[in-house]
């Protein structure tokens with residue numbers, strides 16, 4: 001990456017009362033360099049800012065360059081947020097996985113929905129998964145020197161031929177050597193295995209989890225945890241696609257296979273180490289493991305234990321926040337994916353025990369993606385319109401904001417919340433997390 005391809009880091013927000021606000025930064029300004037170095041990304045920015053004296057070159061919105069010097073404690077944050085974490089552009093993916101969600105979307109949507117990132121910086125900063133197939137020597141060195149750990153790696157299979165078949169990339173066969181690389185440097189990864197029936201299940205899955213566990217040794221295990229996730233297919237997947245959906249029988253098989261390994265790992269390491277995503281239990285129509293099973297939720301971002309965690313947080317927050325009665329009567333429709341219908345029923349009962357509050361749970365499937373069982377985050381505006389039209393929806397809809405792209409008001413099918421509200425003729429309240437949900441129930445806004 002040459003210095004020339006690095007764009008100035010454009011500021012999207014200046015935190016009030018911060019050092020940056022005091023100095024007079026404004027959103028729209030852009031940082032060109034810090035102490036003579038142009039930051040490539042947020043990682044460089046954070047590293048360069050860990051100095052007590054900063055000489056900043058800043059470009060304002062009119063194109064004028066300013067030179068600013070700031071003295072601060074080394075751990076003081078300037079209080080800036082940026083439009084993007086990557087000032088030199090996204091490192092794109094060089095694989096062709098048949099289960100890639102990006103290729104399973106309908107054509108003609110906004111461009112950003114088709115971007116295939118496989119960028120170790122996003123993995124380090126936000127926990128997104130990468131494959132390690134596209135790293136140059138220089139990037140490996142940077143991971144080592146800046147100790148960018150843990151990273152989140154899509155492993156899928158450890159046998160070279162199986163992983164190469166899944167990622168459709170000959171570079172995918174080096175994964176075991178790469179684990180050794182992390183181990184030698186005392187760096188860590190969290191692994192995920194997307195199970196595709198007929199390709200990496202059965203004996204391949206067992207082999208993969210045992211190989212991963214062989215790196216779960218010592219005080220800083222190279223492989224900190226592994227998540228086992230069922231492949232997600234949509235009706236838009238390419239016709240030549242060789243994949244089979246996960247059936248109930250397959251889910252039952254994988255659950256018992258992984259649970260047997262978990263038992264072994266608990267004995268060996270004192271930790272289950274390999275985690276089953278909640279979806280397995282939903283497909284198998286089995287009870288989710290108890291809250292105590294999930295240790296410190298190491299794979300929560302992969303949907304491992306997220307239902308149990310939500311229920312636990314709900315119970316704790318409800319105890320603190322839910323009043324016995326509401327001053328003003330309110331009726332809401334809380335929209336979720338049908339995957340959580342059964343698990344969330346007790347939560348709805350608890351909400352409805354508040355006098356004057358009435359919540360109806362609308363647990364929908366996605367016709368848009370063509371899925372029988374749908375997780376909440378995949379419901380689209382079209383799904384909501386079809387599922388809710390003509391129903392008595394009360395005063396407003398409670399919409400989990402995970403259906404919307406971060407910082408956006410659009411669903412995955414590009415419909416906006418405003419459009420949906422107009423078509424259903426009802427206010428929509430995007431709610432984020434348990435507190436947001438309960439707050440909206442109490443305040444009605």
Ligand code: SF4
Pocket residue numbers: 093094095096097099100101102116117118131167
């Ligand atoms: S690595 Fe990820 S983005 Fe790339 S093809 Fe595979 S699933 Fe898609």
